[in-house]
Amino acid sequence: MPVKEIILIGGGGHCHSCIDVIESSGVFKIAGIVEKTNNCTLDSLLGYPIIGCDDDIETLRKQFEYALITVGQIKSGSVREKLFNKLKELGFILPVVSSPLAHVSKRSNIGEGTIVMHHAIVNAGAEIGKNCILNTKCLIEHDVKVGDQTHVSTSAVVNGNSIIGSRCFVGSHATVINGANLPENYFFKAGALIINHKDGKQLEVKK
Numbered sequence: 001m002p003v004k005e006i007i008l009i010g011g012g013g014h015c016h017s018c019i020d021v022i023e024s025s026g027v028f029k030i031a032g033i034v035e036k037t038n039n040c041t042l043d044s045l046l047g048y049p050i051i052g053c054d055d056d057i058e059t060l061r062k063q064f065e066y067a068l069i070t071v072g073q074i075k076s077g078s079v080r081e082k083l084f085n086k087l088k089e090l091g092f093i094l095p096v097v098s099s100p101l102a103h104v105s106k107r108s109n110i111g112e113g114t115i116v117m118h119h120a121i122v123n124a125g126a127e128i129g130k131n132c133i134l135n136t137k138c139l140i141e142h143d144v145k146v147g148d149q150t151h152v153s154t155s156a157v158v159n160g161n162s163i164i165g166s167r168c169f170v171g172s173h174a175t176v177i178n179g180a181n182l183p184e185n186y187f188f189k190a191g192a193l194i195i196n197h198k199d200g201k202q203l204e205v206k207k
Helices: 012-026 054-060 078-089
Strands: 004-009 028-035 048-053 066-069 192-196 202-206
Touching: 012 028, 028 054, 028 066, 048 054, 066 078
Parallel strands: 004 028, 004 066, 028 048
Antiparallel strands: 192 202
16 A cells, blocks of 8 residues: 655644654655745755745645644644644645554544654543644543644643643643643643642642
8 A cells, every 4th residue: 555645834843753753653755844935945854855835835735635734832823723724725634643652542532633742642532632732752641632733742741531722732741630621722831730729710830
């Protein structure tokens, strides 16, 4: 069965890590990278050609069927969301990409366009939204729900039955306690302990 070609949208630091995951999985062949319009002077990235800029995405759809958003996300998920909507409107397929070094339970559900990085763990009953980043060594425990366009960063721990809203960022080594219910569009700092007050409000406590 031939390996499918995929194009990567965004050539920053997060793209470097995505390339490694894609190469390791062996499911897709990277055809090239699409860069920001003001950064199209580059010729290649980690040996892969820069095949266009944001303005060329519509034209590239005539040649390629698969795409992955490789723009990183820290403060806001708005850029990734805008790109996701544009790619969907053009008819691209945005696959789930998972490292062979990750553990993803067959009893979990992961939305399109999400990438699961090396040594991440997604346990049974977890529901992950579209276009998310589950970064290196993060832990998504049983029955967790994660909204669309959310980034769970390196070594973050999301304990069982928690809910994280869309377009959130959970920083490196942050811990979400069991059963927490976190709002949309929220930034949780690295190393934070994230709990719920008894009155239902969210609280972020620096470790």
